[in-house]
Amino acid sequence: MYPCSNPELVASISESGGLGIIQPISLTYVYGYDFREGIQYIKSLTSKPIGMNILIENSSSAYLNKMQEWTDIALEEGIMFFISSLGKPDWVVKKVHAKGGKVYHDVTELKWAKIAKDANVDGLICVNSSAGGHAGDLEARQLFLDLKDFSLPLVCAGGVGSKESFDKMLKLGFDAVQMGTRFIASDECKVPLSYKKAIVNANKGDIVYSLNLTGVKVSLINTPYVQKLGLVPNTFILWMLSKASLKHLVRFFYMLRSLIRLKATVKEDKDKFFQAGKVLKVLKV
Numbered sequence: 001m002y003p004c005s006n007p008e009l010v011a012s013i014s015e016s017g018g019l020g021i022i023q024p025i026s027l028t029y030v031y032g033y034d035f036r037e038g039i040q041y042i043k044s045l046t047s048k049p050i051g052m053n054i055l056i057e058n059s060s061s062a063y064l065n066k067m068q069e070w071t072d073i074a075l076e077e078g079i080m081f082f083i084s085s086l087g088k089p090d091w092v093v094k095k096v097h098a099k100g101g102k103v104y105h106d107v108t109e110l111k112w113a114k115i116a117k118d119a120n121v122d123g124l125i126c127v128n129s130s131a132g133g134h135a136g137d138l139e140a141r142q143l144f145l146d147l148k149d150f151s152l153p154l155v156c157a158g159g160v161g162s163k164e165s166f167d168k169m170l171k172l173g174f175d176a177v178q179m180g181t182r183f184i185a186s187d188e189c190k191v192p193l194s195y196k197k198a199i200v201n202a203n204k205g206d207i208v209y210s211l212n213l214t215g216v217k218v219s220l221i222n223t224p225y226v227q228k229l230g231l232v233p234n235t236f237i238l239w240m241l242s243k244a245s246l247k248h249l250v251r252f253f254y255m256l257r258s259l260i261r262l263k264a265t266v267k268e269d270k271d272k273f274f275q276a277g278k279v280l281k282v283l284k285v
């Protein structure tokens with residue numbers, strides 16, 4: 001989770017029997033570790049397996065090179081499980097399979113799942129409409145029904161924050177569950193208290209979706225700051241986002257800007273971009 005995944009949180013999830021996932025930009029840019037040293041620090045906190053998130057963005061060769069370099073380092077450090085998100089995972093699968101690892105890809109609907117399957121991924125992270133981060137449009141059940149014939153392991157992502165909701169998703173047919181929001185309001189997560197309080201105090205109705213942060217729909221707690229900024233970019237940017245040839249350029253610019261803004265949220269307790277999914281209500285029970 002950018003910018004929430006500090007190394008101690010990743011390690012404690014693995015140590016507790018889950019599979020903690022390193023977000024490389026979070027580890028390096030937000031928490032200040034050299035990537036290899038950060039992995040080694042996490043490995044000093046747990047001997048259990050850990051994974052890595054690879055965010056695919058092909059519009060900048062410098063970014064692509066960095067992500068590929070980090071992937072190589074992760075493989076050298078013995079990481080064998082990768083979750084790719086956003087673009088086509090072809091290069092990730094090639095690199096990881098060559099070392100005997102596994103790649104699961106984030107998908108929000110059938111068309112992305114087909115692309116991921118064609119790239120030979122090992123499983124699908126089915127990101128539903130309750131998820132934090134880049135949420136999908138479909139509810140968990142519908143997404144499961146759409147993807148169940150893919151003969152790939154399916155992981156439910158979105159809306160799980162209790163044993164009951166976890167069990168419910170496994171009963172529905174999912175093979176596993178991926179959680180995000182619930183881990184932010186924990187002692188192990190190093191975000192400011194104001195972020196944790198915002199999560200604990202919010203209701204599902206407080207979640208809004210903004211295109212104005214990363215250029216892709218992001219789930220946020222509605223704050224006066226988010227309202228002031230607006231949820232939709234101006235018409236020129238919207239036009240650019242609608243053009244296949246221009247949208248990657250805009251998204252790359254938005255991504256860089258959002259990295260800075262989101263880092264400020266957790267480091268300086270300044271801008272109130274509290275990313276969270278709809279699992280919130282469960283925390284109050």
Ligand SMILES: Cc1cc2nc3c(=O)[nH]c(=O)nc-3n(C[C@H](O)[C@H](O)[C@H](O)COP(=O)(O)O)c2cc1C
Nearest residue numbers: 001002085131132133157158159179180181275277
């Ligand atoms: C603050 C936050 C940041 C996230 N950042 C990422 C990310 O960098 N990469 C990614 O693949 N998913 C990201 N996600 C999505 C999570 O990996 C996960 O799919 C999602 O949180 C599951 O839904 P839940 O929040 O309802 O548990 C993020 C989620 C949150 C809440």
